[in-house]
Amino acid sequence: MFNGSIVALITPMKINGDICYKDLKKLVNYHIKNNTKAIVSVGTTGESATLTQDEHYNVIIKTVKYAKKKIPIIAGTGSNSTSESIELTKKLENSGISACLSVVPYYNKPTQEGMFKHFKKISENTNIPQILYNIPQRTGSDLLSETVIKLSKIENIIGIKEASGDLSRVNSIKSFVNKNFLLISGDDITALDFIKLGGKAVISVTANINPYQMSKMCKYAINNNFKKARKIHHKLSALNKMLFIETNPIPIKWLAKKIGLINCNKIRLPLTKLSKKNINLFNILLENKYKNCKQYDIF
Template sequence: MFKGNIVALITPMDNKGKICYKSLEKIIKYHIKNKTKAIVSVGTTGESSTLNKSEHFEVVLQTLKLSNNKIPIIAGTGANSTEEAITLTKKFEKIGISACLSVTPYYNKPTQKGLYQHFKKISENTDLPQILYNVPSRTGCDLLPKTISLLSKFNNIIGIKEASGNLSRINMIKRLVEKKFIILGGDDITAIDCMQLGGDGIISVTSNIAAKEMSNICSLSLNKKFLEARKINEKIIDFHKFLFIEPNPIPVKWILKKFGLIKSSQLRLPLTKLSNSSKNVLLKKLKNNKFFLKNIKCL
């Protein structure tokens, strides 16, 4: 269930910034059709930081309903307050969520002891499976392999999204954790390398626009067919690079609109739409990309 290509799903909005559930239904069907293994709803890419609490719950709930049990849903439940993370996690109990993705507490820079106690307390207050999320570039703290090892001993802490950008972490974590513990990459550009080092898949931004390709890449990699996986990867490698020309999810929403998968590329402040200079760079870089040209609906 939690191996292979997992999409970090965007939250579609209309031109006024309200959640667009018609677009949400469309992109969920797109992922079911293209064999995405699971959906992360309202994570970083889903703009968890700009949705209010009721919207957060409603988007996850509607994602669950619209998926119609055809794809597992993982709810983003991280917070920089332990009590807030517990409250959010408990809200998703007994509604059909498959797991939670819980980011390390951001801004307040906890110690390793603080990180351990944070996730331990969440684990003790829910039966929902928990996937840890380490992304130091955004949170200002780094969940180290030794701490991950201690947390892996809790039955409902089942894995980690490791997005430190340090590939050596995959081997380090794998050596220290319980055998059943799942290790997922968090950077599309190193997804194949992560799986070649023993990782179990990727929580992917690129999958928003290239679900079929990312699903095939993961399937081949997990079957150790890395050469074939890299051939497919070459077709979409530009997107791994340029989806971060501005902070995620600004570029991916712009491309999704160009592909006709969402009606609007609207975001909420402090996030703003893709700048004209970045649009020009993207169009220049992608003008010869066959995958881009094949999927483009409007320029």
């Protein structure tokens, strides 16, 4: 169902903190035009942690509306509360989304059995395809391969976004799941190697800025043309690292505004705007490496 470059879309916000739907529509159209294969709406990069429940739902619904069925929308529906995850998922049942991205419960630090029961309970309450999301550096809990394998046997759990940074997970999961179970990278820096090992896609922060090149890289890699894929990867490598110089999505929102992709780049507390030191580093990168490139193809 999903392969290639999937963008972890930012949520544009006005100076007063309100959602900027004009910019959101612009971003959706930008990704349709530049071969992004799907959009994750209100994931980590979309600041799911600081949106109200109404905002969370409304951003997803607006994203579906703006997409006009031209690109699949994956809704971020995860929570550290099983009942809240179920509530939002059920609310989106007839919204037009193609799947849900459900993160490992954060802060609670559940056991492997607790995580298994959490995701199983969600899947039992919906027909929407579910994609697991493992990012232990943020959640404090690591969804282990053996638990993923157990969950993969549930019909509407169709894959996992694996963002632990441990590439050995690809083989440890792939060898024991159905061939259609999706292995999706959650890390731009290692995405190419992840696909080379058998992954099918990346949910990408970098794709917010350069969706066309990310899409090309993934297409080459999926078709086993790793020479061409590696060439693009090297072009993007400095950006991939810089986008995590501070907590995501601080750098990506600053850069999207810098190149004119959005007009509103407010970020909500407890996250703060990009520091002056790192703004200077970004400007040096842009000036020295990409000064002769076109605005929306700066890499």
